Amino acid sequence: MAEPKENVLMEKIVSLCKRRGFIFQSSEIYGGINGFWDYGPLGAELKRNVKELWWNTMTRQRDDVAGLEATIIMSPQIWKASGHVDTFSDPMCDCKGCKKRFRADQIEPSSGVVFHFYGAEDRSMNKALLDQLLADKSEEEQRKGKERYLELLKEERDADILKEELETHLRSGIPEVRDAAADKLRQLDSLERCTEHFAVLLPHGKPRESAEKKASVFFQQKGIKVPRFSAVRTENVENTVSYCNDCGCELTAPRPFNLMFKTYVGPVESEDNVAYLRPETAQAIFAQFKNVLETSRQRVPFGIAQVGKAFRNEVTPRNYTFRSREFEQMELEFFIKPDEVVEAIKGRVTPGAELDTRHPALDTSSWGWEAWHKYWVEQRIAFYEGIGLSRATLEEYWQKPEELAHYARACVDILFKFPFGTQELEGIAARSDFDLSQHARFSGKPMGVFDEELRAAWGKLPKEKSDDLWRRYYENRKKYLVKMGVEAEQAAKDATNDANGLAKGQYIPHVIEPSAGVDRLILALICNAYSEVTETDDKGKSETTVVMKFHPRVAPIKVGVMPLLKNKPELVKKAQEVRDLLRPWMNVFYDDAGSIGRRYARQDEAGTPFCVTIDFDTLGEKPELKDTVTIRYRDDGKQERLAIGELLNWLLPKIR
Numbered sequence: 001m002a003e004p005k006e007n008v009l010m011e012k013i014v015s016l017c018k019r020r021g022f023i024f025q026s027s028e029i030y031g032g033i034n035g036f037w038d039y040g041p042l043g044a045e046l047k048r049n050v051k052e053l054w055w056n057t058m059t060r061q062r063d064d065v066a067g068l069e070a071t072i073i074m075s076p077q078i079w080k081a082s083g084h085v086d087t088f089s090d091p092m093c094d095c096k097g098c099k100k101r102f103r104a105d106q107i108e109p110s111s112g113v114v115f116h117f118y119g120a121e122d123r124s125m126n127k128a129l130l131d132q133l134l135a136d137k138s139e140e141e142q143r144k145g146k147e148r149y150l151e152l153l154k155e156e157r158d159a160d161i162l163k164e165e166l167e168t169h170l171r172s173g174i175p176e177v178r179d180a181a182a183d184k185l186r187q188l189d190s191l192e193r194c195t196e197h198f199a200v201l202l203p204h205g206k207p208r209e210s211a212e213k214k215a216s217v218f219f220q221q222k223g224i225k226v227p228r229f230s231a232v233r234t235e236n237v238e239n240t241v242s243y244c245n246d247c248g249c250e251l252t253a254p255r256p257f258n259l260m261f262k263t264y265v266g267p268v269e270s271e272d273n274v275a276y277l278r279p280e281t282a283q284a285i286f287a288q289f290k291n292v293l294e295t296s297r298q299r300v301p302f303g304i305a306q307v308g309k310a311f312r313n314e315v316t317p318r319n320y321t322f323r324s325r326e327f328e329q330m331e332l333e334f335f336i337k338p339d340e341v342v343e344a345i346k347g348r349v350t351p352g353a354e355l356d357t358r359h360p361a362l363d364t365s366s367w368g369w370e371a372w373h374k375y376w377v378e379q380r381i382a383f384y385e386g387i388g389l390s391r392a393t394l395e396e397y398w399q400k401p402e403e404l405a406h407y408a409r410a411c412v413d414i415l416f417k418f419p420f421g422t423q424e425l426e427g428i429a430a431r432s433d434f435d436l437s438q439h440a441r442f443s444g445k446p447m448g449v450f451d452e453e454l455r456a457a458w459g460k461l462p463k464e465k466s467d468d469l470w471r472r473y474y475e476n477r478k479k480y481l482v483k484m485g486v487e488a489e490q491a492a493k494d495a496t497n498d499a500n501g502l503a504k505g506q507y508i509p510h511v512i513e514p515s516a517g518v519d520r521l522i523l524a525l526i527c528n529a530y531s532e533v534t535e536t537d538d539k540g541k542s543e544t545t546v547v548m549k550f551h552p553r554v555a556p557i558k559v560g561v562m563p564l565l566k567n568k569p570e571l572v573k574k575a576q577e578v579r580d581l582l583r584p585w586m587n588v589f590y591d592d593a594g595s596i597g598r599r600y601a602r603q604d605e606a607g608t609p610f611c612v613t614i615d616f617d618t619l620g621e622k623p624e625l626k627d628t629v630t631i632r633y634r635d636d637g638k639q640e641r642l643a644i645g646e647l648l649n650w651l652l653p654k655i656r
């Protein structure tokens with residue numbers, strides 16, 4: 001089995017996805033739209049399976065997680081509270097030449113010679129002004145003036161000459177001439193010159209003209225019709241990231257670029273009506289925290305899960321669907337007690353290192369944030385393993401303290417080894433009580449919970465212990481408030497109130513957030529499934545076919561059902577019976593077109609794990625095989641016989 005080289009591999013995957021209907025470019029008939037992708041028939045099934053498996057694993061198969069389905073457009077206050085309005089941005093640079101936009105952190109360093117152009121003046125404009133200037137002179141005077149002008153133009157001093165001319169006119173006894181000259185001098189200063197700096201990086205050995213050409217275009221765009229550069233300087237540079245990777249022209253300084261798509265709610269396009277397409281699904285969960293808590297009869301620790309669309313106006317969408325502008329997320333916010341609360345109730349917090357969270361003890365009551373965080377990392381990796389991404393294809397990246405958001409205590413990225421590099425599939429963050437606290441402050445609605453166990457336990461704590469817990473809780477709250485810009489005295493007052501709440505059984509839950517992208521997972525599953533088989537026939541002719549080795553749980557089609565021949569009505573009838581038997585339970589593809597080998601190959605490419613063939617033995621040609629079918633396995637091509645009556649029970653555990 002051949003393993004195609006990485007870059008070629010990605011091209012093959014993209015082409016297969018289009019050919020077999022996994023993924024299409026959005027709006028393809030109009031040339032596409034960058035960063036947007038559609039899922040074709042097979043892709044739509046794959047995606048649906050992945051979302052359903054996530055939903056089942058995270059909500060239905062647990063007692064402690066409830067679901068939510070919120071709107072995409074929400075109150076813009078949500079994005080102010082979450083920090084997205086102020087800080088959800090990438091630093092971005094524009095190329096002054098080709099106008100392409102780049103993420104500042106994605107510019108490749110380059111070396112060579114930089115040509116600096118310190119402004120330019122317009123020769124054509126100078127000439128036009130001179131013509132006007134001479135317009136009221138005699139023919140002879142004009143001829144002489146022009147000749148002199150053109151002479152001096154060759155010496156590249158045209159602006160100076162003009163100025164000289166104009167300055168003599170300023171001394172004219174006729175007021176109209178003086179005014180016109182003053183006017184033209186002003187034009188000369190403002191219109192004819194561009195003093196902006198522009199620079200081009202050329203690889204060593206490339207001719208200077210190439211830089212001048214680019215600089216001419218730049219100054220022409222600034223209104224200088226026939227530019228003459230005021231001054232040029234060259235400089236050797238190494239590994240600079242200040243120049244365009246495509247054309248070598250200078251980049252603007254990095255500026256923050258907000259990634260949220262803006263729109264207006266209602267008919268009036270005013271600032272008061274601005275709204276955003278959500279850049280993540282998580283914030284709705286925080287905003288609805290109280291409603292879910294009250295209606296689901298959950299108690300902390302518990303989670304709220306949501307699957308849905310998110311939108312980010314990514315500066316440089318790339319790597320196929322990996323970084324898209326419209327995508328889907330599967331997010332869980334798992335609310336937990338702050339460590340001080342756990343300690344007050346249980347006497348201690350189980351250190352994360354002590355836990356084997358793959359086999360968690362039934363009693364999680366002494367788990368603090370560290371244990372829950374570790375638990376969710378393991379749960380999520382187990383989920384990926386359960387749908388065919390082995391641990392060997394994944395990596396855990398524990399963010400370093402300096403990489404963490406100020407409110408986060410830890411964050412682990414689960415990375416997948418894509419053909420274009422090892423990149424993030426999901427982030428699992430311990431986000432403290434930041435999100436609920438922010439929404440409490442911005443909405444004015446309390447986001448804390450009441451815990452009778454805490455209230456009862458607090459009353460029984462030795463004073464030394466309760467003082468210690470009080471102080472730790474107070475310090476954390478104050479630190480958060482000060483960080484958010486609350487004035488020190490007020491922050492101390494508010495933090496005191498919050499810490500006093502502990503004695504009454506009140507606290508703001510902390511949260512662990514496993515946040516996964518559906519589209520990145522689909523791409524990972526497709527890359528992981530892709531394999532090629534080359535077979536050589538008796539005549540030495542070899543053929544390579546693609547087998548998409550999806551785990552049966554995610555495979556778009558679970559089973560292909562095929563009559564051996566399509567022109568034998570008994571075979572067709574029986575095959576249709578088998579199809580109808582399975583169809584209520586799974587996605588079945590009925591195929592009677594072409595040779596059986598071709599039909600198998602088609603299903604291999606679609607990633608169908610099993611094919612069922614109805615042949616003459618099924619009809620009873622060999623009586624002992626009556627009502628049995630052939631099951632063919634996609635991955636090794638092996639076949640075995642199975643009674644039709646057993647088929648459903650045989651298939652179901654494999655695909656669920």
Ligand code: ATP
Binds near residue numbers: 280327424515516
């Ligand atoms: P990145 O650093 O790659 O931009 P992120 O850390 O900003 O990702 P999060 O905000 O943590 O991503 O979003 C959670 C998950 O949502 C990511 O792990 C990823 O799977 C998915 N995701 C985020 N941005 C995109 C995107 N532009 N296209 C597809 N999926 C995305």
